[in-house]
Amino acid sequence: MNGLMVEPQSPIRSMTSSKTISLARANILYAVLSGLLLTASFPPGKTAWVAWFALVPLLKSIGKASLYQALKLGLIAGVTHYLTLVYWVVFVMGHYGNLHWTVALSILVLLALYLGSYPACFCVALSLLKGSRFAAPKTAALWVGLEYIRSFLLTGFPWCLLGYSQFQRIEVIQIADLAGVYGVSFLIVLANALIYALLLDRSFSKAGFLKWETALGLMIIAASLAYGFDRLSLRKGGDSVEVAIIQGNIEQSIKWDPKYQEETVRIYRRLTLAASPRKPGLIVWPETSVPFFFQDNGKLGHEVLRIPRETGAYLLFGGPAYKREKERTRFYNRAYLLSPGSPSVDYFDKVHLVPFGEYVPLQKFLPFVKRLVVSAGDFAFGEKLGPIGPPDLSLGVLICYESIFPEIARAHAKKGARILANLTNDAWFGMTSAPYQHFSMAVFRAVENRKPLIRAANTGISGFISDRGEILQEGGLFSEEILVGSLPAEASSPTIYTRYGDVFAFGLLILSLIIFVHALWYRSK
Numbered sequence: 001m002n003g004l005m006v007e008p009q010s011p012i013r014s015m016t017s018s019k020t021i022s023l024a025r026a027n028i029l030y031a032v033l034s035g036l037l038l039t040a041s042f043p044p045g046k047t048a049w050v051a052w053f054a055l056v057p058l059l060k061s062i063g064k065a066s067l068y069q070a071l072k073l074g075l076i077a078g079v080t081h082y083l084t085l086v087y088w089v090v091f092v093m094g095h096y097g098n099l100h101w102t103v104a105l106s107i108l109v110l111l112a113l114y115l116g117s118y119p120a121c122f123c124v125a126l127s128l129l130k131g132s133r134f135a136a137p138k139t140a141a142l143w144v145g146l147e148y149i150r151s152f153l154l155t156g157f158p159w160c161l162l163g164y165s166q167f168q169r170i171e172v173i174q175i176a177d178l179a180g181v182y183g184v185s186f187l188i189v190l191a192n193a194l195i196y197a198l199l200l201d202r203s204f205s206k207a208g209f210l211k212w213e214t215a216l217g218l219m220i221i222a223a224s225l226a227y228g229f230d231r232l233s234l235r236k237g238g239d240s241v242e243v244a245i246i247q248g249n250i251e252q253s254i255k256w257d258p259k260y261q262e263e264t265v266r267i268y269r270r271l272t273l274a275a276s277p278r279k280p281g282l283i284v285w286p287e288t289s290v291p292f293f294f295q296d297n298g299k300l301g302h303e304v305l306r307i308p309r310e311t312g313a314y315l316l317f318g319g320p321a322y323k324r325e326k327e328r329t330r331f332y333n334r335a336y337l338l339s340p341g342s343p344s345v346d347y348f349d350k351v352h353l354v355p356f357g358e359y360v361p362l363q364k365f366l367p368f369v370k371r372l373v374v375s376a377g378d379f380a381f382g383e384k385l386g387p388i389g390p391p392d393l394s395l396g397v398l399i400c401y402e403s404i405f406p407e408i409a410r411a412h413a414k415k416g417a418r419i420l421a422n423l424t425n426d427a428w429f430g431m432t433s434a435p436y437q438h439f440s441m442a443v444f445r446a447v448e449n450r451k452p453l454i455r456a457a458n459t460g461i462s463g464f465i466s467d468r469g470e471i472l473q474e475g476g477l478f479s480e481e482i483l484v485g486s487l488p489a490e491a492s493s494p495t496i497y498t499r500y501g502d503v504f505a506f507g508l509l510i511l512s513l514i515i516f517v518h519a520l521w522y523r524s525k
Helices: 011-040 048-052 057-059 069-084 089-095 103-127 135-150 162-166 181-199 202-207 210-233 258-278 299-313 399-403 408-416 432-447 498-499 503-524
Strands: 240-247 283-284 315-326 328-338 345-351 393-399 419-424 453-457 463-467 471-472 480-488
Touching: 011 048, 011 057, 011 069, 048 181, 057 069, 057 103, 057 181, 089 258, 103 135, 103 328, 103 503, 135 181, 135 210, 135 503, 162 181, 162 432, 181 202, 181 210, 181 240, 181 432, 181 503, 202 315, 240 258, 240 453, 240 463, 258 299, 283 299, 299 315, 299 328, 315 345, 315 393, 315 419, 328 393, 345 503, 393 399, 393 408, 399 419, 399 432, 408 419, 408 432, 408 498, 432 463, 463 480, 471 480
Parallel strands: 240 283, 283 315, 393 419, 419 453
Antiparallel strands: 240 480, 315 328, 328 345, 453 463, 463 471
């Protein structure tokens, strides 16, 4: 044997190693399970209740994990969640962006890795807080603080924040007029943390402050529900306006074809005249429903101008616009409002554009970057933010995914908007879950500001949402629709959220940073 001796492997060491591997695999499965449960809580599924315990497997997986293991498990859960939640990115980039499926898939993976970094940071922070008092409220605060960062970092992508999963639970979402969607996210994570602590955390069950933390968490949840039921018991009266939503269902692949422009106007005119016997005071068409430059006063533009006079109603519609400045022409994604008794035209230009879809970020420094959705155009940011229309019909317009940014709807409401109007073209998403997810988030804009919301979508989903978040009417997907409903149009006092915005989320972010820094200091000490 040339003097070499092989030490026999200890059976105890082998059993320990095998047990460690099995535990690691189980933790990975727990993290994956949480990611899938989080996705299942969002539409188009009807399982929003899953959100109230979706994080429990993840919390269990990091119970005894090191900082590195917690980071890895949080990333696994996050990537699993976002790969299955925003999978439709591959369809959008491939079908309309003309990218090879491998490139589109790579973009999805990169997006999922970025979004997954937030749950990863969440898990690392929780690892530092092991054994601390009032862990459940701290857990909820950390989650909300990270959601708030995601809402504005790198232009912001607050798509499907956890609170949005409860858009149909109107008794739960009423606190949005105090704390926005972040208030609902806080409740959900608080419930998850309490379930984990009571059922799975042995160290917590032995702690003397168990009853106090449990009581505090239950009191917060109960108070929020009591507030919700109280708000729902209030009834409003006053003036109302009859509104007609026209969903033309124009196929995206031919929408910008000059040969099809006349047919597009004909479709919207036919559907609008069919709604006119209901005597609406306002008719709403979707984003870019007029696929030409209305401001040029061409033949088709005059056809559109006739409609308010023929129906006796205001007409709100979307279309492209431009402004020439010296040697440069700037293009805008615009919403026009035409009056039935006046030649004046009011308008609102989109202020929050889709990066790489409607503009290229840092274009001066990245001239080689091409916009991913070529047919969307290269637009400029709108220069003013505020409602349009006469005082008795003051409309806060949200174009496309502006509806997922609460600060835009809040700015409209703060400046006197009586009704919110979301004009969008979700044809890009095809028959995926994205149109349902997009629609669900608009519900919160109505509750936050206590303003009814009109949603007109080219291919759906169009609908009416009350100031309490009730979906009064909802159209189909990829079908022509005429929806007519009556909405209150009286002025109302601004809500706490309208006045102060995301002070709740910002406060939790500051609190989370203080908790995190203290935990680092304590760990080093």
